[in-house]
Amino acid sequence: MTGLTFNDLHKSFGAVHALRGVTFSVARGEAHACVGENGAGKSTLLKILAGIVRPDRGDVRLDDVPLHFSGPRDALSRGIGMVYQERLTFPSLSVAANIFAGREIVGRAGRLDEAAMRARTQALLDQLHVPVSPDVRMEHVSAAHAQLVEVARALAFDCQVLVLDEPTTSLTDAEVDHLFRVLADLKARGVTILFVSHRLPEVFRLCDRITVMRDGAFVGTFDRAATSPETIVRSMVGREPPERVERAAAAGGGPPRLSIRQLTRRPSFEDVSIDVRAGEIVGVFGLVGSGRTEVLETVFGLARADSGRVALDGEDVAIGSARDAARAGLALVPEDRQRLGLFFNLSLRHNLVLPRAVKAGVGRIHEAEEDTIARTQVRDLAIKTPSLARMPDTLSGGNQQKVVAGKWLATGPRVLLLDEPTKGVDVGAKFEIHNIIRSRAAEGMACLVVSSDLPEILALADRIVVMREGRVRGELAGRDATDEAVMRLATHEVEVRA
Amino acid sequence: MKKWWHARELSTVAILALEVLFFTWYLWPGAGQPHPFLNVGNVLLIFKYSSIYGIAAIGAAIVIICGGIDLAPGSVIALTTVVTGLLFVEHGWPLWASAAVGLLVGIGAGFVSAWLIVKARLPPFIATLGVMGIWRGAAYIITEARFYDLSARLPRDWHIAGVSVDWLGPIVMLVLAAVFQLLMTKYQWGRSVFAVGGNETAALFSGIPVHRVKTSAYVIAGLLAAVSGVVLAVVQGQGKADLANGYELDIIASAVVGGASLAGGRGSVAGAVLGALIFGVLRNALPQIPGATFYDRLIVGVVVIAIVVMDQVLVRRES
Secondary structure, three states: OOEEEEEEEEEEEOOEEEEEEEEEEEEOOOEEEEEOOOOOOHHHHHHHHHOOOOOOEEEEEEOOEEOOOOOHHHHHHOOEEEEOOOOOOOOOOEHHHHHOOOOOOEOHHHOEOHHHHHHHHHHHHHHOOOOOOOOOEHHHOOHHHHHHHHHHHHHOOOOOEEEEEOOOOOOOHHHHHHHHHHHHHHHHOOOEEEEEOOOHHHHHHHOOEEEEEEOOEEEEEEEHHHOOHHHHHHHHHOOOOOOOOOOOHHHOOOOEEEEEEEEEEOOOEEEEEEEEEOOOEEEEEOOOOOOHHHHHHHHOOOOOOOEEEEEEOOEEOOOOOHHHHHHHOEEEEOOOHHHHHOOOOOOHHHHHHHHHHHHHOOOEOOHHHHHHHHHHHHHHOOOOOOOOOOOHHHOOHHHHHHHHHHHHHOOOOOEEEEEOOOOOOOHHHHHHHHHHHHHHHHOOOEEEEEEOOHHHHHHHOOEEEEEEOOEEEEEEEOOOOOHHHHHHHHHOOOOEOO | OOOOOOHHHHHHHHHHHHHHHHHHHHOOOOOOOOOOOOOHHHHHHHHHHHHHHHHHHHHHHHHHHOOOOOOOHHHHHHHHHHHHHHHHHHOOOOHHHHHHHHHHHHHHHHHHHHHHHHHOOOOHHHHHHHHHHHHHHHHHHHHOOOOEEHHHOOOOOOEEOOEEHHHHHHHHHHHHHHHHHHHHHHEHHHHHHHHHHHOHHHHHHOOOOHHHHHHHHHHHHHHHHHHHHHHHHHHHOEEOOOOOOOHHHHHHHHHHHOOOOOOOOOOOHHHHHHHHHHHHHHHHHHHHOOOOHHHHHHHHHHHHHHHHHHHHHHHHHHO
């Protein structure tokens, strides 16, 4: 048949079976989604398609001709263009140079034909409606435009199949709209699209058929018209998505444990005041650019505020560094666990005990004590690992996130700050992480959760603070907040106070 | 529970053992003659020679694990011999006081590198490249083409507590290696060094005083280079500006052969000392092979690459 066929693919990495017999087809000219939890095998599938990883068994065929997997060039020469989740750009080179990196147009005697590449780049950018000059350096291009430049790079060479891996994670709604218009346009011109994503609304918006993978195996391919997001989620996880859990303790009053007063750091945010009581979970919702992450980082001492105060249990605290913050009893679980949260050269045990040891200022390390602390966290958070001596990169995304949370919970904080605590983790781990946050709050911790995941905020928070363009635009009680009400505040509505 | 004497150092020990076995076999003498390689005098010679850069390699390993690089130790060694020699020979200071000032010079040199890297935010390679020239230059300015003959004021055939001064370098190296191996594996400071080298941003977010940790690494590297310098001055009886020329590369190579990753976050102090011994044996044995003199440097280069490649293959197999 015509199109892209994955034929009985098997792949193991050591003892891990990443793929166990995946077979499905993407018809020519359709938009096809591939969905699944983290660890379902999507990344491995894409790596095989790109020629980065060789399958142990099985093959991939394009129009019934097998791909050879001799390297990324093979896929490209067959007209398969990939847009990876990670940015693979060269920041110091121009947009045109990025698009042609490794496949430059050369003239006689091997001279680079800059004019031709520039012209071709301009044409591609026009086609995608990207208002960026081919000459501007990549580091000056915004995240959304950089994403489209990567699409342009994939399209530059007679692309018949365009593969996108989680392309919308760092885009705002308007930017997603733009990307989708571009993709719809490409599809209309006969380009086959393979779209890998967590976000079901986007999948349903764009794709004709949806293939679900679970634990490295093929579950099924569904027609959009004949299925629903609930069905897809059920086949992804084998259970219903989590519901909001009401907690009795949250309703209680009492003085605020963490009190943020008129905190300002221009140009990120201005005049932000938030109170969090002991035992309370306060959610901060905002879209990209609302200043939500910056507020957390400033409270945690990673950036200096222009003005405003932060008080713990009624007393002003001066926090100038993460060290001060930890000593004062704050803990921050950062958004980017790869970059900010984990040490990939240290074992899980050492990762789990590090902030606690730093906070306590210990000299000699007591291995038995370390072991107890690490074991406690692994047990409490249900971190799935065969051994504490493992390195963090052997864990799934959800378990990595639990390690990041665990290393801070081990410090016994009074206030827990969480930035996008479940970004990029699968549905099951998400539910577990929510329960961890709830149980810590029940023990009396004050929890401030920043998230751009609206269902998460609605399911988790006792109160919801909505930010837009660096200001608090409103506050809602978690129990009666609706996604519409929150989204209105986050996008355009005037201020309200609950 | 992971032992501090874990797998990576064992493979370095194995390489060293293989190397010793090879030269023992290759240089096996005719009947009735003493073994030119395997005898007490020669082993002491190897240790004595290796200890000069072995001590500094301990510091280099710490800096590299911390995610940096230090090109200055050769120059710091030379400057330390000169300062110690100047005070001891020209000004008639007691040896301990001259040596103490020499060590302070090393600490100061470490602080200068650390300041350039942490405060002025220079890349470590550039900062220490510049610093390397400055200390070497300072040594030349002080000596003005002379050299200080410490041996004239030191006792002949000097023994301290019944031990020949020839053993000073090896003993200092082994003691310091043990101390820093412990500090790096059993103390929070060492853990922080690994953390900063492994992921500096995560270290900052974890409340580790990143600047202080980096500064400590460069100051220790400076101090240990100065210790090498003092040992060299005392054992060789000289304070001279062109001593230890090019040692920085041997020092870095020792740390790398001993398992330190230039990407930071990996390595060990014990490995660095073993690495220094691997080079010491090569440098000692190769000249004893007839006709090998001209191949000396080439072989050393090939060995560095071979060991690091082998290491990467092993690491890949593990994962």
